[in-house]
Amino acid sequence: MKLIDKLAWLRVEDGRILCARSYGNDVFYVPGGKREMGETDHQALSREIKEELCVDLVDGTIEFAKIFEAPAHRHAEGTIVRITCYRADYLGTIEAGSEIEEFAWLDYSVRDELTLGGQMIFDWLRANGEL
Template identity: 50%
Template sequence: MASIDKIAWLHLRDGQLLSTRSHGKNRYYIPGGKREAGETDHQTLLREISEELTVALDPASLEHAGTWEAPAHGHPAGVLVRMTCYRATYTGELQPAAEIAEVVWLTFRHREQVSAVDQLIFDWLREQGLLAD
């Protein structure tokens, strides 16, 4: 089965999760992206977040939060996305850049507006008491 390896940043504030919408897309996605050849999880995340949100994650603060798998949104049946998530602090001002059209803060009520793998993460965050209803 084909899979997409994605690294993502879980950033919560006041019970809301930072999320993004790319140009031309109708779903929100947790910020991050696919690794380039030879990159580690940390290198991928630092690069992707800098490119997409114009902020710098603090490498010393990176903390693995979990890994989830679900059918990939917008791909043929049978394609899975495997998303490895990290928490981290950052410096700078969050702004959409590159393919990102919009930066938003979501709560559990927005669950139907995100991809399948993000829905699993929303469920987990809610179970942990981290994501507001």
């Protein structure tokens, strides 16, 4: 089994969650990415969100939410993605960064347009009454 370790930012507003779709990708995902050598979760998540969505996460507001594991999208069978999710406030105006083709505020009705990990996140948020 191969494990891909990722971080994700859960930003829910008015019953919809912020999602992104990168160039060449066919599904939306919850924004975030992988750590670089020596980065903490908070540092890596802040960097990834700045790169993807052009906003700054507010340091004192970053808090752990939940970890999800699912088969990795567009990877060999047996590859698992572990998504460690955080919530945080942000400063700035959300815009698509260099690697993002589009971002959208999605509600539960479009759950099937996400990766399997994203679908698990949507299900958890719905069970909590957030989506």
